[in-house]
Structures are given as structure tokens and as C-alpha cells.
Amino acid sequence: MKLRFLAIAAISLLLTACGGHGYEGTWKIGGGGMDKMLAMVGQSGTLIIGDDYVESSGQRTEFDIFVRESGDKKYLVMEDESGSEDVFEIVDEDTLMQNAGFVKLTLKRQ
Numbered sequence: 001m002k003l004r005f006l007a008i009a010a011i012s013l014l015l016t017a018c019g020g021h022g023y024e025g026t027w028k029i030g031g032g033g034m035d036k037m038l039a040m041v042g043q044s045g046t047l048i049i050g051d052d053y054v055e056s057s058g059q060r061t062e063f064d065i066f067v068r069e070s071g072d073k074k075y076l077v078m079e080d081e082s083g084s085e086d087v088f089e090i091v092d093e094d095t096l097m098q099n100a101g102f103v104k105l106t107l108k109r110q
Contacts (some may be wrong), residue, residue, distance in 0.1 A: 020051045021065050023076050027096070027107040047107065054078060 029045040048055040053062045063078040067090070074090040088096035094109035 021067050021076065023065075023067075023090075023096070023109075024050055026110045028110050030106050030108060046110070 025048070027047045027049060029047060046056070049065070052065060053060050063080055065076065065078050068075045068077050076088045076090055076096055078086045086098070088098045088107065091097050096107040098105040
């Protein structure tokens with residue numbers, strides 16, 4: 001009986017650890033005139049973030065996606081196979097922000 005309980009507990013713990021980063025879903029890109037610029041190049045301005053991919057305009061790119069904590073801030077990190085990272089500050093459950101030089105990119109969960 002104890003062995004069965006321990007096995008169930010271990011499997012539950014393993015499944016919980018593999019539960020994703022919590023920011024899966026559809027996100028709308030906005031901020032800094034990005035809406036107009038995306039419309040000019042024919043982009044929808046919508047991203048789908050999955051457990052291990054980002055999809056935009058029908059193209060899916062695989063990433064290692066995880067949450068990084070630094071001080072009192074949290075960041076959603078998307079790392080590609082070469083080790084290059086795109087980092088978004090987690091403002092709240094439904095808002096991600098990235099400062100890209102002179103443009104501030106904001107993602108809002110739909």
C-alpha cells in the first residue's frame with residue numbers, strides 16, 4: 001500500500017514539474033506604433049505561445065520557454081537552440097513587455 005502511494009505521489013510530482021510556464025495562449029502585440037507597422041507588412045500582430053513554441057502568421061518556431069526571477073521581477077525567457085534569448089518582463093498575468101531599444105513591445109493576453 002505504501003509503495004503504491006509513493007509511486008502515485010512521485011508521478012504526480014513529475015507531472016506537476018512538467019506543467020509548462022503558465023503563459024501559454026494567444027497574445028496581441030501592441031505599443032509604440034507597432035499595430036500600424038505590422039499592418040503595413042501584412043502581419044496579424046498575434047502570437048500564440050505554447051509550452052515550447054511560438055507561432056505567428058502560420059509559422060511555428062520552437063523555443064525552450066521558462067520563467068526567470070531576478071530580484072523582485074519575473075521574466076518570460078524564450079531561448080532558441082543556439083542559446084539566443086528573447087526576454088519579456090512579466091508585468092502581470094496578462095501583460096508582457098520588452099524594451100527593444102527605441103521601441104517598447106507589449107503583449108496582451110487575449
